[in-house]
Amino acid sequence: MRHLRRGGALAAVLGLLLAVPPSTSAAGSSGPSRYRNPVSAHVGDTFADPVVVRGDDGFWYAYGTTDPLREGEGVFHRVPTARSADLVDWTYVGDAFGPDQRPPYAAPGAAYWAPDVRRLGDRWVMYVTVTDTTVSAEGSDYAIGAATAPTPSGPWTFAEQPVVAPRPGGGGGWLWTIDPSQFTDVDGRSYLYYGSYYGGISVTELSPDGLRAVGTPAPVAIDNKFEGSYVLRHDGWYYLFASTANCCAGPATGYSVQVGRARSPRGPFTDRDGVALTASRAGGTPVLTQNGNRWIGTGHNGFLTDLSGQDWIVYHAIDRADPYLDEPFGINERPMLLDRLDWIDGWPTVNAGAGPSEGARPAPVTTGRVDERFDSASLAGWQRAGRWQVADGRLDGSGALTSRTTVGPDVRAEADLRLTGATSAGVTLDDRVEVRVDAAAGRLVARDGRRQTSTPLPAGLDLGNRHNLAIEVRGQQLTAELSPARLGDQLAVVSLRLDRPVVGRPGLTAGGGTAEFDNVSVARLYQPAKRVVPEPRVGAPLPAYSDEFGDGLDDRWQWVRADPAATVADGALRWPVQAADLTGAGNTAGVLLRDAPSGDYVAETTVTLDLGEETVRNYQQAGLVAYVDDDRFARLTQVAIWNTRQVEYGYELPFAGQPVYGGSIVGTPATTTWLRLAHHVDRATGEHEFRAGSSRDGRTWTWGAVWTFPADTTPRIGLVAHGGAEPAVTAEFDYLRFYR
Numbered sequence: 001m002r003h004l005r006r007g008g009a010l011a012a013v014l015g016l017l018l019a020v021p022p023s024t025s026a027a028g029s030s031g032p033s034r035y036r037n038p039v040s041a042h043v044g045d046t047f048a049d050p051v052v053v054r055g056d057d058g059f060w061y062a063y064g065t066t067d068p069l070r071e072g073e074g075v076f077h078r079v080p081t082a083r084s085a086d087l088v089d090w091t092y093v094g095d096a097f098g099p100d101q102r103p104p105y106a107a108p109g110a111a112y113w114a115p116d117v118r119r120l121g122d123r124w125v126m127y128v129t130v131t132d133t134t135v136s137a138e139g140s141d142y143a144i145g146a147a148t149a150p151t152p153s154g155p156w157t158f159a160e161q162p163v164v165a166p167r168p169g170g171g172g173g174w175l176w177t178i179d180p181s182q183f184t185d186v187d188g189r190s191y192l193y194y195g196s197y198y199g200g201i202s203v204t205e206l207s208p209d210g211l212r213a214v215g216t217p218a219p220v221a222i223d224n225k226f227e228g229s230y231v232l233r234h235d236g237w238y239y240l241f242a243s244t245a246n247c248c249a250g251p252a253t254g255y256s257v258q259v260g261r262a263r264s265p266r267g268p269f270t271d272r273d274g275v276a277l278t279a280s281r282a283g284g285t286p287v288l289t290q291n292g293n294r295w296i297g298t299g300h301n302g303f304l305t306d307l308s309g310q311d312w313i314v315y316h317a318i319d320r321a322d323p324y325l326d327e328p329f330g331i332n333e334r335p336m337l338l339d340r341l342d343w344i345d346g347w348p349t350v351n352a353g354a355g356p357s358e359g360a361r362p363a364p365v366t367t368g369r370v371d372e373r374f375d376s377a378s379l380a381g382w383q384r385a386g387r388w389q390v391a392d393g394r395l396d397g398s399g400a401l402t403s404r405t406t407v408g409p410d411v412r413a414e415a416d417l418r419l420t421g422a423t424s425a426g427v428t429l430d431d432r433v434e435v436r437v438d439a440a441a442g443r444l445v446a447r448d449g450r451r452q453t454s455t456p457l458p459a460g461l462d463l464g465n466r467h468n469l470a471i472e473v474r475g476q477q478l479t480a481e482l483s484p485a486r487l488g489d490q491l492a493v494v495s496l497r498l499d500r501p502v503v504g505r506p507g508l509t510a511g512g513g514t515a516e517f518d519n520v521s522v523a524r525l526y527q528p529a530k531r532v533v534p535e536p537r538v539g540a541p542l543p544a545y546s547d548e549f550g551d552g553l554d555d556r557w558q559w560v561r562a563d564p565a566a567t568v569a570d571g572a573l574r575w576p577v578q579a580a581d582l583t584g585a586g587n588t589a590g591v592l593l594r595d596a597p598s599g600d601y602v603a604e605t606t607v608t609l610d611l612g613e614e615t616v617r618n619y620q621q622a623g624l625v626a627y628v629d630d631d632r633f634a635r636l637t638q639v640a641i642w643n644t645r646q647v648e649y650g651y652e653l654p655f656a657g658q659p660v661y662g663g664s665i666v667g668t669p670a671t672t673t674w675l676r677l678a679h680h681v682d683r684a685t686g687e688h689e690f691r692a693g694s695s696r697d698g699r700t701w702t703w704g705a706v707w708t709f710p711a712d713t714t715p716r717i718g719l720v721a722h723g724g725a726e727p728a729v730t731a732e733f734d735y736l737r738f739y740r
Contacts, residue, residue, distance in 0.1 A: 038335035044069030051302035175199030188458030196227035232488025252662025253297030258284030328656035368523030408503035421513030430504020593718035622731030667702030686711030
């Protein structure tokens with residue numbers, strides 16, 4: 001949510017592609033079939049740090065950070081809240097907190113950032129960053145607060161004590177105790193993730209009511225790279241999503257999302273290559289980053305699942321043509337976006353790797369072939385066996401209630417249920433297939449005829465509180481889960497191989513007493529994406545544009561501020577890192593440039609730069625640059641950012657009469673790192689699009705963000721080595737090659 005501490009180089013993340021593939025989501029029986037980002041357009045011009053939950057009433061609720069909602073408004077909304085029936089059309093329903101509403105420990109004027117809303121027991125809990133407390137008069141003594149409410153729309157009441165109090169920083173000031181995200185594990189234990197660039201991301205266990213941190217916090221992601229965490233469980237793995245780089249650099253914002261996974265909610269979280277998110281050369285697998293369309297700064301995500309079982313990521317982004325709420329500068333305008341989240345080979349990626357969407361897309365499924373909210377007392381669509389009645393928008397009864405609608409074969413069925421005396425309750429999919437919550441045995445049970453399997457429920461789980469039961473059948477494979485609020489926080493998961501696919505009439509059952517049901521749906525199961533969209537690949541080499549540094553610098557090289565210390569010998573360019581930079585108005589660094597080919601191409605270099613690990617040596621770096629002039633360039637380097645080593649893809653452009661700099665993060669660097677810039681000319685706009693890639697071995701590549709240059713510019717490609725001369729270090733470049 002904030003800049004890197006002490007004005008450091010910007011860090012962001014990720015790899016994405018240049019085109020958006022067609023969605024594979026199922027189509028619902030009603031509701032909008034298409035949507036466009038931003039989905040929050042009717043709520044406000046900005047709606048940052050969004051999260052979404054589904055309420056007991058079947059509506060979806062979205063929450064944003066404290067900001068004005070509209071350009072020119074000037075009124076700060078304290079956690080603006082919106083409601084939608086279909087995840088596409090949203091209506092503003094008020095603010096969670098009034099202008100003077102604050103907990104006892106909050107200083108007057110404190111804002112509430114980055115809300116996270118969860119169901120815990122019989123109530124809803126909102127975690128927020130409280131920006132200023134009474135602990136220190138100097139301000140920015142961040143804390144994590146909590147408020148509770150009976151419904152997602154409130155009314156919200158603050159707990160009197162912070163969940164995580166302000167933490168003094170070893171380097172002065174206060175650690176950035178911000179961006180809370182709660183998670184409940186299969187054993188019923190509750191955790192809170194929080195933190196940012198100054199202090200890193202930590203996890204702590206929570207008290208059963210979710211209002212107090214207990215035990216000893218553990219670090220899960222290194223400082224100076226990650227913030228905005230979100231954890232969910234998928235196929236037995238725990239996935240830590242985190243945003244990286246500067247959230248708010250206007251037209252140069254490169255904020256994006258990376259992920260690591262672990263077998264425990266406490267970590268260690270590692271990326272696809274096995275690199276830990278806590279390492280100095282920090283890991284992180286790209287999930288979401290800008291792809292060259294209208295949207296930049298794509299980060300701070302939430303998560304949801306639609307009624308077909310398709311997962312979605314909700315996040316904010318910046319329109320690069322309209323980056324500020326009130327131009328120029330000031331509050332960054334960050335509306336809420338929604339895109340498909342796919343799982344391919346065990347890793348999440350947005351739109352199969354294509355990134356944020358701009359045009360019309362297939363909408364989430366928010367109604368089903370069976371879709372019962374029990375808004376009326378009629379049960380005309382159901383066949384009863386036992387005693388059933390509808391009251392106050394909920395179904396209560398015992399026995400069996402069977403739909404008159406036939407469904408199958410691949411379906412997702414779900415229901416909110418609460419045991420109000422029953423010893424078991426659940427959902428049937430035909431005469432033989434049943435999933436039930438067995439309170440007497442303390443198990444989640446799946447049955448196909450006489451065959452059944454089960455898994456334990458958390459000890460002490462109160463089934464008198466509402467839970468969501470979701471069942472997916474694909475072919476002959478059934479998977480069911482019980483969760484508090486369908487946010488990737490399953491309390492129990494059970495799988496069963498069926499004798500044959502399911503085709504039949506779904507139903508509800510309750511035995512040994514009464515149970516309460518609501519939000520019952522059966523929808524056609526989504527079709528998963530199975531492969532990512534293609535990444536940039538190199539074609540034929542272009543030797544006329546390349547240089548292997550065999551015998552000095554050839555005459556195709558052009559210097560901007562020549563550095564006589566740069567020498568060529570033994571097949572390498574060796575360049576002592578300069579005490580200079582390109583950002584802002586300084587423009588003191590040397591740049592060694594070559595003309596680039598016309599059309600699409602890939603530029604590649606290999607740079608060896610021994611920056612060590614852990615130590616602070618800001619901001620020594622070396623690598624590639626796409627360069628128009630000193631105020632318009634994209635710089636891809638391996639760089640030391642405080643205690644971390646990252647591959648940063650920095651970007652500067654002129655805006656409102658001054659240069660603006662931001663950046664994004666690509667992959668994990670090694671002492672020798674391979675770097676690529678893939679150039680593409682947009683056929684519609686003529687813009688130059690440069691996508692960054694990095695590799696630690698020259699074979700496996702991580703692809704990151706796209707930065708763009710106007711059509712009327714002629715970017716050249718070159719090399720840089722600057723950011724600080726102490727301690728002395730020399731960058732060694734093996735070549736600069738161009739490929740089609």
